[in-house]
Amino acid sequence: MKDYADSIAFLGQWGRFQQTVFFLLCASIMPNGFGAFTLVFVNDTPTHHCLVPDVNLTQDWQSAIIPVQVVNGKLEQSKCSRYRLDVVRNLSAQGYIPGRDVNLTELEQERCVDGWSYSTDIYESTIVSELFCMDIFQFDLVCSEQWKQPFTSTVFFLGVLCGCFFSGQLSDRFGRKPVLFATIAVQTVFTFIQVFSSSWLMFTILLFINGLGQMSNFVAALVLGAEILTGSVRILYSSMGTMLGFAAGYMILPLLAYFLRNWKSLLLALSVPALAYLPFWWFIPESPRWLLSQGKVEEAEAIVRKAAKWNKVQAPQVVFEDCSANDTKTKENYDIFDLLRNSSIRMTTLILCFVSFTMITGYYCLSFNTSQLHADPYISCFISAAVEVPAYISSWLALRYFPRRLSVISTLLVAAVSLFLIQLVPQGLSNLSLALEMLGKYSITTGASMMFTYTAELYPTVLRNTATGVCTTVSRLGSCITPFLLDMSTYFKYLPYITMGTLAVMSAFATLFLPESFGRPLPETIQQMSRRGRMKCPCISRKHTPVPVVLLDNPL
Template identity: 40%
Template sequence: MRDYEEVTAFLGEWGPFQRLIFFLLSASIIPNGFNGMSVVFLTGTPEHHCRVPDTANLSSAWRNHSIPLVRQDDREVPHSCRRYRLATISNFSALGLEPGRDVDLEQLEQESCLDGWEFSQDVYLSTIVTEVWSEERAVCDHGHADRLQLPTDLLKELRDVYCAVCPCRHGPDLQLRGSICPGDWRMLLLALTVPGVLCAALWWFIPESPRWLISQGRYKEAEVIIRKAAKINGIVAPSTIFDPSELQDLRSKKQQSHRILDLFRTRNIRIVTIMSIILWLTIAVGYFGLSLDTPNLHGDIYLNCFLSAVVEVPAYVLAWLLLQHVPRRYSMATALFLGGSVLLFVQLVPPDLYYLATVLVMIGKFGITSAFSMVYVYTAELYPTVVRNMGVGVSSTASRLGSILSPYFVYLGDYDRFLPYILMGSLTILTAILTLFFPESFGSPLPDTIDQMLRVKGIKYRQTPSQTRMLKDGEESPTILKSTAF
């Protein structure tokens, strides 16, 4: 049977139908970015310190000195999770003793924030942390480790978020939790969620892939879509798209169903799948790790987040150009090596050159973003049609795991500010080296069967019986397409 490209060649490569599908698919992806990165603002933790209630009966001097000071970024700030024991300093205040003059503050006993916290509104008016998670494990220094506790804690947090997002359904009792109906972060969450809901309407406008339908033996459905595409493109479709003799030959063959285990069936596809999982996971760790770490950069958080978003535009443009003209392996490896190497240099920047550190982080984000956008195309080209959706799906699932792990890389900055950059940079460079062992798909036709997959570079294979038969018949085996030409 003729291949798919030959059957659909009359449609053209970039007609109105192809452009329509491209822009509809692009529109369905846009809301994902809104919700994915909104956590930077929704769960931001403002500067905070222990609340000292008015009932403490402290003099103004003792109230001003009720919170211990700690050094942070070459300045002294109030401790975020400790205060001097109120019972003790209340007695000193009643006796008329002055802090620092009559009483050595360093010798005073401290206690945790038993009355809650006061949050600064210089950066955020309100966040989920200040209104829902305002408890010690969420705002204190050891909160990150505590988030690894039992699943019941996570269920409780999800319950609290639901109650906070929908407070008006639960009566006035929730109003006492901090005037949370409504709140600024809720309006942001609503504004970011609505576009995603509207994208559900695209279900009726985006057709199924004809190539995939053909691989499943659903030729009539594929022909309907192809004829519709021809009509939109203003092209008269041939009276017969699929030759009856070809269809009869295919129907006489048993249609083989494919499962996810087929991604590990042969040695070649197994190695490609494992390498793809590693590639997607580490790229996601770098991409989401740098995105979530943006508030920790020096300077205005909103400006830094804006720069982090803007730098992706030229990254996508570069990725598009590379995909058009440069082999896949070298494009991916170069982008990853650029992103990883500059992250390793961040630790060498002097503290007073913090703007240079920000520039290096943005360059790292630039390189990793380019690789992240190219890996979708690259992975789709590696897998054959019969399992392409499963191959990309498994790889994408690995990237979701990477996005889950990325916040914990950011949390390591509490112990060493440069540790996240060192780890993410090292992983990215190792992934760049791994990419060089992938098969090269640039300029090669898309494989339709598992036997037609390109071979992993540098690994020797024995020919399968099917390949041997093809060679005996005088045909060129698509499984031995050389990837070393680039």
């Protein structure tokens, strides 16, 4: 009885068919890269202060009507108040000069009752400053409405979390290919509709639906490629190919945003090109492995025979003899509660959830914070995206040659040290702060990429998909709190860095208690995992002979 990989071995690993699937699936993931971080520019808050109506004020009072405050050691104009306009107008009419004839600290202040004036030095408009309906309605997500700005990002990530939770089940029921193209359509259509949002509530609801397609698209493409490709090509695709496709889309975002400074134009530019993915439907096949699991042997064989023609090889008369029986053999049912019944498995699951939560929190915090770190948010965002390319390559190399536990601990500690050091950098050395943050981003990205494989290697076959899905879902809670964690900088500039660094140190310590999986066979039963997973803290692991990385069919 031959398994699936043996049955299609005659195709080879890198023929025309595999090349087409590899590169088209990587390209299909690119919208996830720019879609995940569009809010870096669309949801950013421009420099602003209270709007002063066109009234008869002297030049001195025009300059002095906005109070000056000390923010993070620097003098800045108040964003949410001004001196009372009627009082200032009377003082100006009487010829008083501010600071000489009038002590400004004694003047009464008022809210921005006439709205706000936003700087257009960086953005023409964002959803924070957008004006609608001929000046009748304005988003104005500042001051008393400022909570809506981080909440907008949180709603998006809640959509991503829900998509992450349901995508695997939809893919298992309806197939990999339909879910892949349906989620691409969700992202494209709802990104386009967002351009016509007439209120913050409408924009936020559409953003949530858009988020449903984000992770679902990534999962469907990852699973489809992992099931079609085999051998070393499958490892390359699952560990680096998909991630580089994501990074390519991420790098495209700041380039488009630089030339399209209006948020509507940017969203329109990001949605329309996705129509180019429509022809992919005729080139990307359904997963033969999934078809076999559904008993659709003839459809699976048709795809493989088409692949044989593309690769110019001769297919055997019967491709999947007894293969379907091998894939559909009776199995004992396991569920999420089996992750909690055994003490060692329960502890392993909790630690992995915590470490994954830390990784994703750090990843999105550092990705979304780049627009605030440097004077030019476009350069900062591009650097942040470019850093991911060597990070994913490093992750692939670490998975091949180094112990898992040592690799994860190293990435967490490097990230923690760089984040703690940022607060010690003088204000005049902004490039050094940027370098330290990018070092932290590189390290966290490397570790986050490795966690999928590490998690898959620790669990037995009967729990592998369930465990990885649980860890991934919990980790996405980190992305949901990211906007509010970054908003803590209004109270103390370095508080987000200290929080992320502390989480990284705690996670590094917790990782010491995880079992090592490098060079060891994957556990097949819960009993095997229980024996391997007893809580120990060996600071030095024995050397193991490296073996090929075996990746999960559905790591998310």
